[in-house]
Amino acid sequence: MATACGSSSVFSRIAYDAVDPGAYENFTSASPAFPLSDGGCSLGLKQPHVNNSGMNGFTAQGSEQTRPGLKIVDGDINLLATPDLLTLFLPHVTGRALASNVTYPDSVVPGYFHILLHRDSSIYTYTDLVVNRFSIGSAAGQPVKMVLGCMGRDRETTPSTTWPSNLLPSNKAPYMHQDCVITIGGTAYKFRSWQLDVDNRLEPQYFDEVKACGFQRSDMATTTLKLVGPHTQSTVTSIMQAATPPAALDVVITLTHPTAGMSLIIRTQALQIPVNDPPVGKGVIMLDLTGVARRKDGGASSGSEIIFTNDSVPS
Numbered sequence: 420m421a422t423a424c425g426s427s428s429v430f431s432r433i434a435y436d437a438v439d440p441g442a443y444e445n446f447t448s449a450s451p452a453f454p455l456s457d458g459g460c461s462l463g464l465k466q467p468h469v470n471n472s473g474m475n476g477f478t479a480q481g482s483e484q485t486r487p488g489l490k491i492v493d494g495d496i497n498l499l500a501t502p503d504l505l506t507l508f509l510p511h512v513t514g515r516a517l518a519s520n521v522t523y524p525d526s527v528v529p530g531y532f533h534i535l536l537h538r539d540s541s542i543y544t545y546t547d548l549v550v551n552r553f554s555i556g557s558a559a560g561q562p563v564k565m566v567l568g569c570m571g572r573d574r575e576t577t578p579s580t581t582w583p584s585n586l587l588p589s590n591k592a593p594y595m596h597q598d599c600v601i602t603i604g605g606t607a608y609k610f611r612s613w614q615l616d617v618d619n620r621l622e623p624q625y626f627d628e629v630k631a632c633g634f635q636r637s638d639m640a641t642t643t644l645k646l647v648g649p650h651t652q653s654t655v656t657s658i659m660q661a662a663t664p665p666a667a668l669d670v671v672i673t674l675t676h677p678t679a680g681m682s683l684i685i686r687t688q689a690l691q692i693p694v695n696d697p698p699v700g701k702g703v704i705m706l707d708l709t710g711v712a713r714r715k716d717g718g719a720s721s722g723s724e725i726i727f728t729n730d731s732v733p734s
Contacts, residue, residue, distance in 0.1 A: 432582075503731070505683055528621065557596035
């Protein structure tokens with residue numbers, strides 16, 4: 420644990436809570452807790468100082484005029500994709516609860532949650548968080564990883580020093596790249612890597628205090644899917660050239676967990692991919708198929724651009 424030399428990141432972990440208001444006291448041994456993946460966690464409170472930049476007869480600013488600026492909590496939480504984690508966080512990504520294991524984007528801003536972050540010597544409680552950006556994907560031979568790009572309203576002023584008793588991180592097995600089957604128009608293709616990115620385009624709103632009132636959309640949300648596979652005449656013709664507007668591709672990513680009854684299906688029913696010929700270098704030529712998932716009039720789930728079906732029975 421922490422010594423005179425400082426803190427070690429190997430002791431870091433997070434816990435989740437959604438009780439209002441967020442507070443350290445609400446975290447118990449019953450709270451969901453998870454290990455961080457290699458990317459760790461950059462979640463943190465940021466509050467710049469504001470100082471008059473006018474003229475005072477000197478070449479330096481006066482300390483007496485400095486005031487604390489606007490607070491914001493933001494940063495990424497890197498996790499391995501497991502069925503229970505997806506059950507917990509997908510509604511925060513889409514703003515819609517899972518109904519019969521299905522969720523897809525709603526117009527409302529996703530609900531708040533709170534995170535307890537263990538930084539070895541100190542325990543930080545971040546409150547009123549929303550998921551602004553979400554990324555999930557994998558590469559050959561690797562586990563499926565997910566990144567939650569969060570924003571929040573505040574952090575408890577004084578970090579605690581004690582992790583709640585018996586609150587242990589989950590050790591459930593993550594999905595692996597080999598658990599993934601990707602079909603386009605019903606035909607299965609092999610890909611070296613894939614990554615889905617959702618940007619909810621949320622922004623904090625400030626009024627009469629330095630803490631944000633809440634979060635509102637600043638623009639339309641965007642969902643992109645990147646597929647990287649071998650460059651063949653078939654993939655160029657049937658994927659890249661077949662996704663030129665007004666045409667669009669129905670892409671289904673199916674992850675089957677080794678635990679029976681658990682799976683995740685990600686569907687983009689109107690993926691449009693611009694033509695982008697691959698460069699030639701040493702080694703294998705790879706085709707980067709990065710497209711935007713758009714709505715489909717009359718499609719499934721109100722024509723949604725992205726549909727998550729999380730068939731899981733977490734215990």
